[in-house]
Amino acid sequence: MSAGVIERGTAASRIAGFGVAAIILLLAVAPQFLSAGAVDRMTALFIYVILAAMWNALAGFGGLVSVGQQVFFGLGAYFAIRLANAGLNPFVSLFVSAIIVGAVSWPISLFMLRLKNGEFAIGMWVIAALTHLLVNLDRLIQGETGTSLISLNVYDASMRRVTIYWLALGSMAALLAILFGLLRGSTGAAIRAIRDNEDAAASVGVRVTGTKRLLFVLAAFGIGVSGALWLATSITFQPKTYFSVQWTAYMIFMVLVGGIGTFEGAILGALIFFLIETWFGGAGVWYLIGLGATALVFSLLLPRGLWGTLEERFGWRLLPVGYRVRLAAAAVDPAGETASSAQTKTHREKA
Amino acid sequence: MNAMPNAAILNAAGIHKRFGALVVLDDIDFAMGADEAVGIVGPNGAGKTTLLSVLSGAYPPSAGTIAFKGDDVTALAATQRCRLGLVRTHQVPKPFSGMTTFENVFVAASHGAGLGRDEAYEEALGSLKLCGMLGVANRRAETLGLLDRKRLELARALAARPTLLLLDEIGGGLTDGEAGELVETIRELRRRKIGIVWIEHIVHILLQVAERLICMDAGKIIADGEPQAVMADPQVISAYLGGGPK
Numbered sequence: 001m002s003a004g005v006i007e008r009g010t011a012a013s014r015i016a017g018f019g020v021a022a023i024i025l026l027l028a029v030a031p032q033f034l035s036a037g038a039v040d041r042m043t044a045l046f047i048y049v050i051l052a053a054m055w056n057a058l059a060g061f062g063g064l065v066s067v068g069q070q071v072f073f074g075l076g077a078y079f080a081i082r083l084a085n086a087g088l089n090p091f092v093s094l095f096v097s098a099i100i101v102g103a104v105s106w107p108i109s110l111f112m113l114r115l116k117n118g119e120f121a122i123g124m125w126v127i128a129a130l131t132h133l134l135v136n137l138d139r140l141i142q143g144e145t146g147t148s149l150i151s152l153n154v155y156d157a158s159m160r161r162v163t164i165y166w167l168a169l170g171s172m173a174a175l176l177a178i179l180f181g182l183l184r185g186s187t188g189a190a191i192r193a194i195r196d197n198e199d200a201a202a203s204v205g206v207r208v209t210g211t212k213r214l215l216f217v218l219a220a221f222g223i224g225v226s227g228a229l230w231l232a233t234s235i236t237f238q239p240k241t242y243f244s245v246q247w248t249a250y251m252i253f254m255v256l257v258g259g260i261g262t263f264e265g266a267i268l269g270a271l272i273f274f275l276i277e278t279w280f281g282g283a284g285v286w287y288l289i290g291l292g293a294t295a296l297v298f299s300l301l302l303p304r305g306l307w308g309t310l311e312e313r314f315g316w317r318l319l320p321v322g323y324r325v326r327l328a329a330a331a332v333d334p335a336g337e338t339a340s341s342a343q344t345k346t347h348r349e350k351a
Numbered sequence: 352m353n354a355m356p357n358a359a360i361l362n363a364a365g366i367h368k369r370f371g372a373l374v375v376l377d378d379i380d381f382a383m384g385a386d387e388a389v390g391i392v393g394p395n396g397a398g399k400t401t402l403l404s405v406l407s408g409a410y411p412p413s414a415g416t417i418a419f420k421g422d423d424v425t426a427l428a429a430t431q432r433c434r435l436g437l438v439r440t441h442q443v444p445k446p447f448s449g450m451t452t453f454e455n456v457f458v459a460a461s462h463g464a465g466l467g468r469d470e471a472y473e474e475a476l477g478s479l480k481l482c483g484m485l486g487v488a489n490r491r492a493e494t495l496g497l498l499d500r501k502r503l504e505l506a507r508a509l510a511a512r513p514t515l516l517l518l519d520e521i522g523g524g525l526t527d528g529e530a531g532e533l534v535e536t537i538r539e540l541r542r543r544k545i546g547i548v549w550i551e552h553i554v555h556i557l558l559q560v561a562e563r564l565i566c567m568d569a570g571k572i573i574a575d576g577e578p579q580a581v582m583a584d585p586q587v588i589s590a591y592l593g594g595g596p597k
Contacts, residue, residue: 003476003485006453186461186468193447193458196492200445203407204511205433205463261449325453325476325488 007324008184009317016318024173031162039165043233045274046168047226048254050175052266052273054222055251057179060261061188062215063195065117067248068124071131072220074243075101076227078135081149081237085140090152091163094228101224102217109216113209125245132243146238149231164232171229175222180263182218184321191215253291257298259305263319268307359418360385360515360546361406361437366415368401368570375401376412377570383563385514388537388547390561390578392554394590397567399550400442403517406548407439408432419515433463436514440507440521442550444500446492453479453488455503456510463511475510481536482506497524505536515546522556534559554582566590 059065079097193201258269359382368376408429460474551557564578568590574581
């Protein structure tokens with residue numbers, strides 16, 4: 001018998017898997033019952049979830065804290081404008097644009113990933129500011145005046161609204177699934193190892209740079225999808241709105257409040273942010289002050305965020321990416337030298 | 352210097368390492384066979400850990416070449432050297448703090464040894480068992496005490512399936528009983544034909560395993576050979592008791 005069995009999930013997480021599937025199915029049919037305004041709000045929620053999950057993957061799992069992720073949000077919208085202007089179907093443009101954003105992030109990663117910690121964080125902000133200025137130079141964009149995704153206007157408003165809703169829902173579900181698969185696999189273990197100690201990760205055979213690049217490009221792609229979808233919902237493109245650091249501030253808020261480094265935390269954080277915005281978004285400056293104060297309170301009192309605290313206190317794990325060892329009885333016996341003697345490698349992986 | 356062993360698994364020649372004007376390794380030649388257990392001693396600042404770092408690929412040498420299993424690995428990074436079977440532990444433990452003990456070791460089995468999922472599980476559990484860490488398998492590494500962190504360094508390096516293991520002061524601060532367990536573990540590795548290079552200040556532990564002893568001082572190898580003879584060497588005695596290198 002082997003010394004132990006590796007468990008990947010819990011009874012709760014198996015139920016949660018079904019729960020997530022059920023929620024996504026419900027959301028898919030929801031537009032039939034929702035008002036036009038509610039459909040738009042839900043689309044925004046899906047975009048927030050993508051943003052939070054991507055920033056969390058980058059910073060919470062990979063240790064790559066960036067305050068310049070708005071560069072990919074802005075580029076996602078910008079390339080969609082450019083592609084649609086070149087005659088591509090506007091809905092198709094949204095996703096082709098995200099692929100281009102992913103492709104652009106590759107050369108950016110070549111030099112940015114040489115930077116560490118704070119240098120990387122601020123360096124990304126510089127990249128975002130530079131990119132913003134370059135986009136302003138494009139005649140089509142007309143500087144800060146901006147432009148619109150005009151070709152989307154040929155579609156009927158309600159059909160357009162629901163299509164974008166479904167595209168956002170589908171993108172969110174697909175990106176969360178990809179991210180979960182990645183973080184749960186052996187690459188995910190390598191990503192967390194790099195976050196905790198890059199030198200030690202290299203010394204046990206982890207390909208540090210390649211793994212970081214994979215994560216960086218995936219996050220750029222996901223945030224590019226978000227930027228393009230945001231453009232589709234709002235039609236207008238003004239560079240300073242899309243390349244604003246507020247987008248990264250929102251991502252950080254959602255992840256810190258929800259629980260950095262837990263898969264559930266980012267989703268919960270997006271939901272909390274969405275509710276706060278829905279209820280207090282009209283309060284102007286006080287809304288922003290409230291957001292800042294909330295982030296401050298959380299980082300002081302609950303540094304692991306809401307989900308991180310719940311997970312610690314109650315052992316809740318709904319979408320776990322880690323590994324638990326359940327020891328065979330003989331293996332914990334101090335004299336249990338026989339525990340690993342047999343060669344039977346019976347592994348039952350519970351998912 | 353010793354004659355090169357016939358089947359040298361590791362052969363470092365003319366190794367220099369400078370940090371700015373500071374010369375830390377000064378023309379080191381070191382070769383060892385696949386089945387050897389070599390101890391390295393020397394006063395603080397002799398360059399022992401730096402030598403280990405250069406051998407493992409943590410930093411490149413300023414000059415010199417390193418061959419492992421007959422291939423020149425001087426230009427290879429630590430990741431590649433680990434995958435070839437040249438694996439180190441760290442003097443100051445470097446756990447993956449946010450991950451569990453098991454996950455720490457699993458990373459090495461999965462990436463260092465390149466094993467598939469089930470084999471990596473088996474390898475990780477095996478090396479945890481060998482190092483007596485199964486009981487803390489689910490603890491986050493940041494909650495482990497120093498002793499367990501040192502054990503974790505060893506367990507993690509083992510899970511990468513090394514052919515040559517570079518150990519950096521894994522015995523520091525152990526009680527006699529704990530040191531005895533450690534010696535047993537290292538002897539088990541010897542039975543598995545894993546070559547060992549072991550830096551240790553606690554010489555009496557080292558001598559229970561090492562068949563060959565090297566003494567370093569001020570970036571040079573000042574004695575190399577049969578352990579008792581090295582310990583009796585006048586240069587070694589003067590390096591430890593003062594007087595400095597010649």
